[in-house]
Amino acid sequence: MPASPGPAAPALTHLDPSGAARMVDVSGKEVTARSAVAAAEVHTTPEVLAALRRDGLPKGDALATARLAGIMGAKRTPDLIPLCHPITLHSVAVTLTPHDTGVAITATTRTADRTGVEMEALTAVATAGLALIDMIKALDPAATLDAVRVLRKDGGATGPWTRP
Amino acid sequence: MPASPGPAAPALTHLDPSGAARMVDVSGKEVTARSAVAAAEVHTTPEVLAALRRDGLPKGDALATARLAGIMGAKRTPDLIPLCHPITLHSVAVTLTPHDTGVAITATTRTADRTGVEMEALTAVATAGLALIDMIKALDPAATLDAVRVLRKDGGATGPWTRP
Amino acid sequence: MPASPGPAAPALTHLDPSGAARMVDVSGKEVTARSAVAAAEVHTTPEVLAALRRDGLPKGDALATARLAGIMGAKRTPDLIPLCHPITLHSVAVTLTPHDTGVAITATTRTADRTGVEMEALTAVATAGLALIDMIKALDPAATLDAVRVLRKDGGATGPWTRP
Amino acid sequence: MPASPGPAAPALTHLDPSGAARMVDVSGKEVTARSAVAAAEVHTTPEVLAALRRDGLPKGDALATARLAGIMGAKRTPDLIPLCHPITLHSVAVTLTPHDTGVAITATTRTADRTGVEMEALTAVATAGLALIDMIKALDPAATLDAVRVLRKDGGATGPWTRP
Amino acid sequence: MPASPGPAAPALTHLDPSGAARMVDVSGKEVTARSAVAAAEVHTTPEVLAALRRDGLPKGDALATARLAGIMGAKRTPDLIPLCHPITLHSVAVTLTPHDTGVAITATTRTADRTGVEMEALTAVATAGLALIDMIKALDPAATLDAVRVLRKDGGATGPWTRP
Amino acid sequence: MPASPGPAAPALTHLDPSGAARMVDVSGKEVTARSAVAAAEVHTTPEVLAALRRDGLPKGDALATARLAGIMGAKRTPDLIPLCHPITLHSVAVTLTPHDTGVAITATTRTADRTGVEMEALTAVATAGLALIDMIKALDPAATLDAVRVLRKDGGATGPWTRP
Numbered sequence: 001m002p003a004s005p006g007p008a009a010p011a012l013t014h015l016d017p018s019g020a021a022r023m024v025d026v027s028g029k030e031v032t033a034r035s036a037v038a039a040a041e042v043h044t045t046p047e048v049l050a051a052l053r054r055d056g057l058p059k060g061d062a063l064a065t066a067r068l069a070g071i072m073g074a075k076r077t078p079d080l081i082p083l084c085h086p087i088t089l090h091s092v093a094v095t096l097t098p099h100d101t102g103v104a105i106t107a108t109t110r111t112a113d114r115t116g117v118e119m120e121a122l123t124a125v126a127t128a129g130l131a132l133i134d135m136i137k138a139l140d141p142a143a144t145l146d147a148v149r150v151l152r153k154d155g156g157a158t159g160p161w162t163r164p
Numbered sequence: 165m166p167a168s169p170g171p172a173a174p175a176l177t178h179l180d181p182s183g184a185a186r187m188v189d190v191s192g193k194e195v196t197a198r199s200a201v202a203a204a205e206v207h208t209t210p211e212v213l214a215a216l217r218r219d220g221l222p223k224g225d226a227l228a229t230a231r232l233a234g235i236m237g238a239k240r241t242p243d244l245i246p247l248c249h250p251i252t253l254h255s256v257a258v259t260l261t262p263h264d265t266g267v268a269i270t271a272t273t274r275t276a277d278r279t280g281v282e283m284e285a286l287t288a289v290a291t292a293g294l295a296l297i298d299m300i301k302a303l304d305p306a307a308t309l310d311a312v313r314v315l316r317k318d319g320g321a322t323g324p325w326t327r328p
Numbered sequence: 329m330p331a332s333p334g335p336a337a338p339a340l341t342h343l344d345p346s347g348a349a350r351m352v353d354v355s356g357k358e359v360t361a362r363s364a365v366a367a368a369e370v371h372t373t374p375e376v377l378a379a380l381r382r383d384g385l386p387k388g389d390a391l392a393t394a395r396l397a398g399i400m401g402a403k404r405t406p407d408l409i410p411l412c413h414p415i416t417l418h419s420v421a422v423t424l425t426p427h428d429t430g431v432a433i434t435a436t437t438r439t440a441d442r443t444g445v446e447m448e449a450l451t452a453v454a455t456a457g458l459a460l461i462d463m464i465k466a467l468d469p470a471a472t473l474d475a476v477r478v479l480r481k482d483g484g485a486t487g488p489w490t491r492p
Numbered sequence: 493m494p495a496s497p498g499p500a501a502p503a504l505t506h507l508d509p510s511g512a513a514r515m516v517d518v519s520g521k522e523v524t525a526r527s528a529v530a531a532a533e534v535h536t537t538p539e540v541l542a543a544l545r546r547d548g549l550p551k552g553d554a555l556a557t558a559r560l561a562g563i564m565g566a567k568r569t570p571d572l573i574p575l576c577h578p579i580t581l582h583s584v585a586v587t588l589t590p591h592d593t594g595v596a597i598t599a600t601t602r603t604a605d606r607t608g609v610e611m612e613a614l615t616a617v618a619t620a621g622l623a624l625i626d627m628i629k630a631l632d633p634a635a636t637l638d639a640v641r642v643l644r645k646d647g648g649a650t651g652p653w654t655r656p
Numbered sequence: 657m658p659a660s661p662g663p664a665a666p667a668l669t670h671l672d673p674s675g676a677a678r679m680v681d682v683s684g685k686e687v688t689a690r691s692a693v694a695a696a697e698v699h700t701t702p703e704v705l706a707a708l709r710r711d712g713l714p715k716g717d718a719l720a721t722a723r724l725a726g727i728m729g730a731k732r733t734p735d736l737i738p739l740c741h742p743i744t745l746h747s748v749a750v751t752l753t754p755h756d757t758g759v760a761i762t763a764t765t766r767t768a769d770r771t772g773v774e775m776e777a778l779t780a781v782a783t784a785g786l787a788l789i790d791m792i793k794a795l796d797p798a799a800t801l802d803a804v805r806v807l808r809k810d811g812g813a814t815g816p817w818t819r820p
Numbered sequence: 821m822p823a824s825p826g827p828a829a830p831a832l833t834h835l836d837p838s839g840a841a842r843m844v845d846v847s848g849k850e851v852t853a854r855s856a857v858a859a860a861e862v863h864t865t866p867e868v869l870a871a872l873r874r875d876g877l878p879k880g881d882a883l884a885t886a887r888l889a890g891i892m893g894a895k896r897t898p899d900l901i902p903l904c905h906p907i908t909l910h911s912v913a914v915t916l917t918p919h920d921t922g923v924a925i926t927a928t929t930r931t932a933d934r935t936g937v938e939m940e941a942l943t944a945v946a947t948a949g950l951a952l953i954d955m956i957k958a959l960d961p962a963a964t965l966d967a968v969r970v971l972r973k974d975g976g977a978t979g980p981w982t983r984p
Contacts, residue, residue, distance in 0.1 A: 011215070012215055012216075012226050012299055012300065012302075012303070013299075013302045014226070014229070014298070014299040015225055015226060015299075019225055020225055021225040021226070021228075021229045040309075051175070051176055052176075061179055061183055061184055061185040062176050062178070062179060062185070064185075065178070065185045065246050065247065068246065069244065069245065069246050072244075072246075073244055076240070076243065076244060079240070080233065080236075080237055080240065080244075080291055080294070080295075081233065081291075081294055081295050081298050082229050082232065082233050082236075082295055083229065083295075083298060083299065084298060118301065118305075119294065119297075119298050119301075122294055122297065122309075123294060126290050126294060126309065126312075127244050127245075129312070130244070130245055130283065130286055130287060130290060130312075131244075131245050131246055131247075133283075133286065134178070134245050134247060134248060134283050135176055135177075135178040135179075135247065136176065137282065137283075137314075138176075138177045139176070141282075141314060141317070141325055142313065142314070142327055142328065143313075144311060144312065144313040145204075145286075145290065145309075145312035145313070146310050146311060146312070147308060147310060148290075148293070148294075148308065148309035148310070148312070149306065149307075149308040149309070150301075150305060150306070153305070161305055163306055164306065
């Protein structure tokens with residue numbers, strides 16, 4: 001019965017008891033140092049990977065552009081994710097590493113606030129990946145962004161979490 | 165040799181001959197009707213999928229919130245993707261369908277402009293997926309966004325393309 | 329019956345047949361000159377109205393600030409209103425006129441596009457009104473924005489409409 | 493005399509002594525828990541209210557879309573209201589309740605900062621109202637947003653205030 | 657007399673006859689191809705210029721970051737400049753060239769619209785310059801952005817203009 | 821050798837040891853009261869300066885518009901400057917003073933945070949200057965923004981700095 005799930009049913013925290021979306025109240029949470037690491041993969045052709053590696057020796061605008069997009073994307077998280085709290089980020093670092101079958105992307109975010117920064121890390125890797133796809137799509141219209149996920153987070157009441 | 169790839173080497177169109185990023189000039193392109201369809205998957209636990217289905221019968225705020233995030237994300241594409249052209253979108257539709265192992269997301273975008281709308285479709289599905297992960301992450305911190313990809317695009321000089 | 333209203337029931341155009349929100353497809357609509365006029369009222373105390381009039385002789389920053397907020401707010405319409413199409417505005421003019429019992433606000437917007445500009449005009453007067461309230465709220469915390477409404481619109485398939 | 497009002501004349505706090513707009517300095521204010529409740533009304537036709545109630549049983553995208561617009565609008569307050577301070581919101585909740593003659597909207601905002609959150613609450617109800625009007629305007633071009641006002645605020649040096 | 661300058665007095669086009677700011681109506685203007693070139697200089701120490709040149713061989717993130725900031729800044733022009741029309745840019749290119757006494761910045765913008773793109777070019781060079789200063793300010797807190805100016809513009813009723 | 825400058829070479833703090841751009845980690849920095857003053861000049865013709873002074877007696881929309889643009893621009897700093905931290909500004913004041921050969925612009929910004937506010941002050945004067953140029957460019961297409969620079973900053977580990 002939609003309106004009254006059994007007592008064991010998990011609740012989506014962003015919905016109030018009537019099912020309406022809300023920005024959950026974090027007033028009661030403690031300000032603690034928090035960090036998160038997220039990762040993703042862009043899968044593309046060997047031809048494109050070779051072009052990126054050429055561009056990437058030693059450093060090139062394609063990867064620099066995607067990295068910047070990731071850093072700036074992290075700052076836009078509360079604009080993009082409807083129920084995310086606006087927070088003040090202390091640090092964002094994004095890496096893009098071309099390898100044999102794709103480009104590995106990671107983002108690390110830090111703050112001291114009442115709420116975690118994993119959405120900022122996820123938005124950073126996703127935006128970096130989309131920006132990279134934008135630059136390679138003329139060569140590979142089938143390029144794919146995969147495995148956008150949190151690797152680790154730390155801080156807050158729930159303590160450290162590492163992806164199993 | 166980084167600075168002078170052989171004649172057969174593919175070029176990244178968003179880089180000028182010196183390797184600098186630029187917003188490519190589309191002045192010479194024709195204004196034509198253009199459309200794109202992109203898709204993605206959010207993978208999560210059976211427990212969360214059950215909660216989304218309850219919420220989703222008949223319609224619920226979690227899926228509605230992600231759908232809205234996708235539509236609004238499409239409009240933010242030129243803010244997020246550094247070298248994307250600002251365009252006027254004629255239509256954006258986003259669907260989220262919970263199934264046995266995840267939630268399938270699609271986005272269809274349309275315009276009449278000098279440049280395609282596949283980045284808008286990709287940004288829509290990625291933003292919808294991130295918004296969904298934001299709402300389920302308390303239940304499943306390992307939720308993953310996968311397979312963000314273009315399925316089809318149409319219009320412009322290159323004509324229709326369907327994912328092989 | 330929610331899922332199948334009778335044949336005479338009016339449909340909300342921003343919802344698809346399943347009830348999901350979408351940005352409606354305007355591809356098939358003609359590009360025509362379109363304009364809209366909206367209005368609103370800010371109701372406040374005689375004391376505040378006197379202060380605004382002093383400031384307003386001949387011109388002052390409080391009214392200028394609200395006017396600018398309205399013009400800039402019109403440009404942010406597609407960011408704020410989830411299902412609004414991004415369009416290119418040709419003109420926005422906002423007036424604020426203090427009178428005996430409040431401040432009358434009007435906005436006129438123009439474009440040549442496939443979709444109307446009444447939301448831009450409404451957003452302009454609402455934002456101007458909110459900006460004015462922000463500046464007077466220390467003197468009158470009960471200041472109220474009322475009667476945010478379209479007065480006229482013109483252009484498009486439906487032709488001119490004047491508020492009855 | 494515009495430039496030198498008598499000693500008893502109330503001053504607009506957002507203007508400096510010369511009348512120029514400024515973002516007032518809150519450095520000296522204490523960080524305290526602050527909250528605000530604002531409300532508004534959208535007046536429309538019985539026909540539209542019936543459509544919204546159908547959509548609203550149990551929950552529907554039209555009301556969910558307006559609710560989301562309100563939550564996201566609250567986060568855009570410092571972008572829209574020229575002299576508002578950027579703050580970190582702890583919580584935003586928006587309700588929309590269709591009744592006999594219209595739709596009642598409320599918003600509750602919370603933070604711990606040096607400045608109040610009533611503009612965030614007002615922006616939330618106004619944006620929710622405008623988003624709702626956007627979705628019903630094809631059915632009722634005369635729909636009106638009324639009575640955008642603060643009901644209560646709490647916290648800060650001035651203490652609690654309730655609308656008389 | 658402020659309110660009635662003599663017949664020969666030049667008028668600021670963004671003010672209406674009463675002196676109020678407005679976004680001027682360009683409905684009557686023709687859609688033509690338009691372009692603009694703007695330039696600026698960042699003046700800094702030989703020490704910083706040496707560091708930028710090292711970074712800049714062959715390409716480095718400091719200059720790439722400033723270039724991207726310029727391109728993205730061009731797209732934010734209507735958000736930043738209150739009376740600028742939102743337009744669809746066809747092309748933005750930004751160069752940064754370290755030389756003996758500073759870094760020369762240029763931006764070229766193109767569109768086909770009813771209004772020129774010189775503000776977009778100016779915003780691009782200014783934003784690129786500010787982004788560069790942000791990265792060098794720890795080494796040179798006195799770094800200065802100078803000579804932000806239009807070099808050339810073309811298109812529209814007034815035809816080509818070249819800086820004398 | 822680009823990749824390994826000698827031990828005495830100054831480092832650009834926004835680049836990591838490999839040269840990649842990053843938002844530097846300020847987690848370890850203390851929250852202290854911080855302020856900055858920046859200035860700039862807009863150079864234009866005597867004819868335009870006369871028009872601005874007429875408009876500016878006592879106050880006019882052209883200068884008010886530029887002042888507002890500066891205040892709002894300060895709030896957009898983290899959106900524009902890729903590696904800037906998002907912070908909560910406590911105060912922004914902008915002045916524009918027409919004089920014999922141009923318009924002098926200053927901005928003062930304040931916060932209590934882990935990072936300084938000189939980029940916010942610089943962005944305020946640059947945006948105010950660009951907004952002013954936008955309004956006078958029909959009369960003087962050669963108007964120039966010059967000498968965008970920090971005059972003073974205070975707070976943080978490095979203590980007060982005054983432009984030599």
